Amino acid sequence: MRVHIGCSLDYEFVQPTPLLAILNVHYSRFSDLERADYLVTSPSVPLESYRDAFGNWCTRMLAPAGRFLLSTDGVFRDTGALDPVAPHARQHDVQDLPFETLVYLLGSRYCDTDLLSEDAWKRFETTEPGWARVQAICDFVNANVRFDYMKADATRTASQTLLAGHGVCRDFTHLAITFCRCMNIPARYCTGYLSDIGEPEPHPPGDFAAWMEVFLDNQWWVFDPRNNARRKARILVARGRDAADVPLTQTFGPNKMTGFRVWTREAQGGAPL
Template identity: 75%
Template sequence: MRIGCRLTYRLTQPTPLIAMLNVHYSRFGDLERADYLVTSPSVPLESYRDGYGNWCTRMMAPTGDFTLSTDGIFRDCGLPDPVAPDVMQHVVQDLPYETLVYLLGSRYCDTDLLSEEAWRLFESTSPGWTRVQAICDFVHSTVSFDYMQASATRTASQTMAERHGVCRDFAHLAIALCRCMNIPARYCTGYLSDIGEPLPHPPGDFAAWMEVFLAGEWHMFDPRNNKPKFARILIARGRDAADVPLTQTFGDNTLAEFKVWTDELT
């Protein structure tokens, strides 16, 4: 697959910027051509790993139009998302310490406002994969997807009340409900291809999904699509979207261009 993106910002003054646009280190070995970050005009880049292991690049963007782009060749296994319907849930006292942070509320996953409703809805489900799938089924069936309803400030409890949103809202609500049920859950962002999907496809975009900790491993769930998909390529993961902004600008800006591609190559 050819994967990449191009984002152009219009800046009124020199602006510090942090980008998180490269394939996650756990999938780096699948890159046949590295998706190096390129800027136009060219500026010095400084890269580092954040507290979650994500690869970040910081820079000072100049006044005017400033473009960030990546373009790589990625070899995917060609198989759909894995499923493991028999895996079970840990009791809290047996969870590894590094997973405990993913039981807590966070900026967009306000578990304190959803706990009572989560237990009312899912207490009778079987702990483990079955319970997580029931949560995804609920979110998928009760929340409608609408690009025009995107909001940078919508929390999980607001999605529950408003019943609409985009993929990050589906993920935030499912994550919050899992945490309420004592299942560690974390937010993921990356590429998701339309390979195998009937035409026409909407314009390319990045996607959000979640991972939950069951039977000693992290397992992927996608409450937005709620079915196995092909060529899901991780960029970053954290507690919620606040931890993994694709770009973080520290000043006024206008997004003038946004393009993402995940094209199958013969």
Template identity: 65%
Template sequence: MRISLGCRLDFKFPKSTPIIAMLNVDATHYCDLEQLDFLTTTPCVPIESYKDVFGNWCSRLTAPAGAFRMATQGIFVDHGKKDRFFPAAYQHSVQDLPSDALVFLLGSRYCDTDLLSQESWRLFGETKTGWARVQAICDYVHQQVTFGYEHARATRTASETLTEGRGVCRDFTHLAISFCRCMNIPARYCTGYLSDIGEPEPHTPCDFAAWMEVFLANRWWIFDPRNNQRRIARFLIGRGRDAADVPLTQTFGENTLGNFEVWTEISN
């Protein structure tokens, strides 16, 4: 099926302001590309693109004073299958992990593993290793944390999510990532588009989503502690240690975000 996806973000800037934007679908989806999701701006300004240390595609630009819009719109062909499922995936010993996975065992800005290690081993130390342990972590986070946009807070860490028992998708993801890392399972933060295709109605307004990838059986696998189920039409934008590594927009000055639209829908 053909999936139309994109976003529109309307800002107001009191003065000329540099921006780094991460709004394009990751290159892993380019083989499914029908219409490239170019980043456009109104008014039009020069855009310089580069890859960051995690391989994410970033756009560097400067917004003029006044109203400013950034937008993308692309069409991708999706196979219509749900996230891959492989319950036999085994956990590696730390000494057998590839070197580039080791950074995803460490604590980070929002994944305060030093505060969660003892609780992680208490909760999951007796679970079967590998896929079953990661699923047990996702089940626990999904059950213990209450979702609500009114609970959003940009500074909330994983340990605070556990204590408060509430948050948005990034908080679910940070907590599950932290538990995995405490259990010596590499886990990385992902952000992107997630459709409601195949989900019962009514659908909530579309937004960007967060999930995680864990390293088991020599590859990375998608897990989604917020929804705790495999989904259709998930499109990655960026990966990192946590949300601090993949801000959709990083503005270097005062601004106001007004209109914000995200869509992921079947295209005829």
């Protein structure tokens, strides 16, 4: 299938302000590109791009005072298949893990493993190691955290999510990642586009989504504790230890966001959009 994706972020700046953006689709989906999701600004400003320590494509710019618009718009080809599953995928002993996965066992800004380790072992020690254990973690998080967009909090940690019992997709993801790391399963945070293609209507307003990847049986696998279901057209933008590593935008000065739109929809045929 062809998937039309993009976003539009509208700001008001009181003074010229440096800004970093991670809004382009991850390089791992480059071969699926039909129309590039170039980052466009209005007014136009010079853009400098680089890859961060996690391989994400980042863009640096100086936003002028006044209204400033960031947008992307692209078309990607997707198989239309649901997220893959591997029920028999095994969990590695820590001493056998590849070196590059070890950072995803450690605590991070939003994944406070030091506070949740004891709780994690009490809840999940008797689960079967591997895929079944990760699924048990996702089942628990999905059942015990209530999605509430109006209670989004940019500073909420995993332990605070567990205590509050509510949050948005990033909170579901942080809690599940933290439990996985406590159980010696490498887990990393992902953000990107998640379509509602094939989902019952009405569909919620467009937004970026968060999910996680866990390392089992020598590869990374997608798990989605917020939806706790396989989905189509999940298109990665960035990966990191947690949301602190992959902000959509990072501004270095006062500003106000005045508009925010995200779209992920199926594109019909081959005609221009």
